[in-house]
Amino acid sequence: MADFKIPGSDSGPPPLAMLFHHRWAAPALEETLRQGGGARVATLAARLRAPRASVVRAVEGLTALGLIQPNPGHGHPLRPEFILTEAGARAAAGCAAYLRAAAWLNVEDLALRKWTAAAATELRAGGRRFTELRSGLLVVTDRALATTLRDLGEAGLVDRRVEDSAAAPVAVEYTLTRPGARLASTAKDVREALAA
Template sequence: MSTLARLVHFRWAVPVLAELHRGRGGRFVNLTHSLGVSRESLRRTLTFLTEAGLIQRNPGKGHPLRPEYLLTDPQLGADAAVLTDLLADLGVTDLGLKKWSLPTLTLLTEQRRFSELRRALPDVTPRALTLTLKDLEAAALITRTVTDAYPPATVYRTTTPGLQLARAAQKVGMMCLP
């Protein structure tokens, strides 16, 4: 789980991997235009992806000040493209690219309580997790149920579209970082 959380800490990491896979531009300017990302955000994301070993500069192409980037693992790019396409199809791209949305969603493939989610995501604050759960529920990606037991408990679980998204995110998370 921590690998996916580290990857999506950079909002543009998954879309950059997908764009490199699609071949719409391996150059900085092309990525800036196709994604609509600021130069500084893209620079930080490319630095992270390069240091993580997920992309590399193309050594035999282009000017040194205008490098072209390549995927180190084509399958990771394909999985990222599937994930970004699914986010777009469900109409939840902005929500899906928030820091804690995908890591939380992948944990909810089985029913869990708030405290279990907090333990599984040690870096998340209670407020961030609460807001994420509310956003995911509003997008119909998870369900929130209050049990009849005493004391009552609130449990969360993915819906069918949420489960599709969670599986796609898990594939990306498993492939990306050591």
């Protein structure tokens, strides 16, 4: 996987956030695996029922991450075929399981948002406070994390518990629900595939 860093820092965005930066990246990986490890942009756009321009951006992102590459021995210059790399094949298998779990939980749209998988994976360690989650995700903005946690809560994947105390500020802890743990487990598998 390509090594991305935050300028002036030793760390970069979590691999899951980089993968899900483009909404169609994980579905494109899964579909490429389903098609035998190779696909064209037009075919992916048609099969995913996605805008071609969005699929092009996802393919460019996947190429930058080292998960797919142009097929060196096949294709027309105007209609190139892309194939999975070794890392891409591992990630695609994980994405397939993640997307199946999301479909089973009826949270497909939420599952494909940039910070959903990364936040759910961070919560696998147990209850976490907002600042702990933000520290674990490195580059997430407060607004993006708050929106992600709110959406995960509304979908029944995360519980938000306010600790009963007179102390200020109020302590809020976020934990995965049972369905959230199922989705987080498959997201963890994708993260491990990206790290391998």
